[in-house]
Amino acid sequence: MTQTKEDALARRISEYLHAREGVAALFGLAMEGAGRGWAKCSMIVKGEMTNGHGVCHGGVLFTLADNAFAWACNSRNVVALAQSASINFLSPARIGEKLTAHAREEANVGRTGVYTVTIAAEDGRMIAVFQGLSRTAGGNVVEE
Amino acid sequence: MTQTKEDALARRISEYLHAREGVAALFGLAMEGAGRGWAKCSMIVKGEMTNGHGVCHGGVLFTLADNAFAWACNSRNVVALAQSASINFLSPARIGEKLTAHAREEANVGRTGVYTVTIAAEDGRMIAVFQGLSRTAGGNVVEE
Amino acid sequence: MTQTKEDALARRISEYLHAREGVAALFGLAMEGAGRGWAKCSMIVKGEMTNGHGVCHGGVLFTLADNAFAWACNSRNVVALAQSASINFLSPARIGEKLTAHAREEANVGRTGVYTVTIAAEDGRMIAVFQGLSRTAGGNVVEE
Amino acid sequence: MTQTKEDALARRISEYLHAREGVAALFGLAMEGAGRGWAKCSMIVKGEMTNGHGVCHGGVLFTLADNAFAWACNSRNVVALAQSASINFLSPARIGEKLTAHAREEANVGRTGVYTVTIAAEDGRMIAVFQGLSRTAGGNVVEE
Numbered sequence: 001m002t003q004t005k006e007d008a009l010a011r012r013i014s015e016y017l018h019a020r021e022g023v024a025a026l027f028g029l030a031m032e033g034a035g036r037g038w039a040k041c042s043m044i045v046k047g048e049m050t051n052g053h054g055v056c057h058g059g060v061l062f063t064l065a066d067n068a069f070a071w072a073c074n075s076r077n078v079v080a081l082a083q084s085a086s087i088n089f090l091s092p093a094r095i096g097e098k099l100t101a102h103a104r105e106e107a108n109v110g111r112t113g114v115y116t117v118t119i120a121a122e123d124g125r126m127i128a129v130f131q132g133l134s135r136t137a138g139g140n141v142v143e144e
Numbered sequence: 145m146t147q148t149k150e151d152a153l154a155r156r157i158s159e160y161l162h163a164r165e166g167v168a169a170l171f172g173l174a175m176e177g178a179g180r181g182w183a184k185c186s187m188i189v190k191g192e193m194t195n196g197h198g199v200c201h202g203g204v205l206f207t208l209a210d211n212a213f214a215w216a217c218n219s220r221n222v223v224a225l226a227q228s229a230s231i232n233f234l235s236p237a238r239i240g241e242k243l244t245a246h247a248r249e250e251a252n253v254g255r256t257g258v259y260t261v262t263i264a265a266e267d268g269r270m271i272a273v274f275q276g277l278s279r280t281a282g283g284n285v286v287e288e
Numbered sequence: 289m290t291q292t293k294e295d296a297l298a299r300r301i302s303e304y305l306h307a308r309e310g311v312a313a314l315f316g317l318a319m320e321g322a323g324r325g326w327a328k329c330s331m332i333v334k335g336e337m338t339n340g341h342g343v344c345h346g347g348v349l350f351t352l353a354d355n356a357f358a359w360a361c362n363s364r365n366v367v368a369l370a371q372s373a374s375i376n377f378l379s380p381a382r383i384g385e386k387l388t389a390h391a392r393e394e395a396n397v398g399r400t401g402v403y404t405v406t407i408a409a410e411d412g413r414m415i416a417v418f419q420g421l422s423r424t425a426g427g428n429v430v431e432e
Numbered sequence: 433m434t435q436t437k438e439d440a441l442a443r444r445i446s447e448y449l450h451a452r453e454g455v456a457a458l459f460g461l462a463m464e465g466a467g468r469g470w471a472k473c474s475m476i477v478k479g480e481m482t483n484g485h486g487v488c489h490g491g492v493l494f495t496l497a498d499n500a501f502a503w504a505c506n507s508r509n510v511v512a513l514a515q516s517a518s519i520n521f522l523s524p525a526r527i528g529e530k531l532t533a534h535a536r537e538e539a540n541v542g543r544t545g546v547y548t549v550t551i552a553a554e555d556g557r558m559i560a561v562f563q564g565l566s567r568t569a570g571g572n573v574v575e576e
Contacts, residue, residue, distance in 0.1 A: 052160070059167060141196075228421050308484045340450070
């Protein structure tokens, strides 16, 4: 049952981070699941999240992806920080749409991790694809 | 005075977009200057902008950079959308710090533009460096 | 047998491109498999591929990943070109090592595609992770 | 004359790396200038550098940019390695064209550096824009 224990720890870490994230409250980010090396984070697009063209701001999409990435790259209980990330925008997201970001680990080598995060809308449209590079800083996120 | 006219139009476009950006109000984004191919956008880090480690969320930094990028890539009065962007995080930004993003055009070829955006704190610390790829969608942003 | 037919076409496209790639001959790139939305490309690191620190040049790693990406994003038989790409370097690759790049489709929306490419060494070490954005230009790659 | 001394050292470092780069000989890379935080590297596109569409391979463009980046990020005489990079492709480069990559420092914070590299053709066309993240590994490149 090692898998279960690791995933339970990962979930506890995501909940711990989630409770402390100012942005989580501001944007109404919800934790939709987490395990070792992965996490899902969702959000409903609101009027205050738009850009000048009236659709969801690219920075808000990045924030959603980056948050799922943070949960996933901290899921081994070693504090990890984002070093670098890239994002490709595929479809605009409209006010009222629920978006879900799914982060999964591509690689984990020494202090470095690489994660892919996809953002999809409820109708299945792919909104954006993100890739992040993390580096551990040392120390635990939560007590074990 | 062509330069001045172009810069005045660019400034008008930034103001037009700024007034319509839901995120601008939410984050208190301020327009600090704009001209053809460049723009400056500032923000003060607040408690609701933090990540789980208590510093400014990477997504908020991205949003600030992306907003300056949007003003700059729309500054020729052809509607342009972000296709892709990358960001490198250099120093954490703390609650209360004023950050300024400065977007400048690296290249503008056909329908495609590339912009570098630096984010600096008031003490001169470089917080992040962003690069964005835009593509024009056609149509004007404002009436000329 | 639609799947088989699509994959056979994808394989024919990879072979067609491979035969025309100057870089494929120069670097000894080998086609290790291809199907709709994915492709594998391998290479052995040689002395002429090094950087100033004596290990495989980041540009050669990028070329390997980019080549697998090109096969994958052209696999639907519509000419597609790379718009943008990012790469994260995880471990140095040494002279004599065989590296395999595996490209897979993350998203395919309208004219745009996003692909993740991992590069692994024979001992299982993850060398680099790449993400590419493609855009179709129109026209077929091969006759159907 | 501190500036001159620093730039002379930077130039010596670029020459040192250049002489050891397997890829420099393979691609005919030329050092066109270097100083603290910047470097220029040029190349003529040859038939063996093409992709399957007959123009310069994106990986070769990346290699050219990455090489100028390597010279620039090692120019302070502390061994530095690329962690991550992104590139945007703007115009195809044809066989016979001379391309010049110009790397310049955007930021240098602790062990981390960010560099923008532009690649231009002789007729002034912008071919690609690259951004790289470096991290120092310790040790000197050349003896001082």
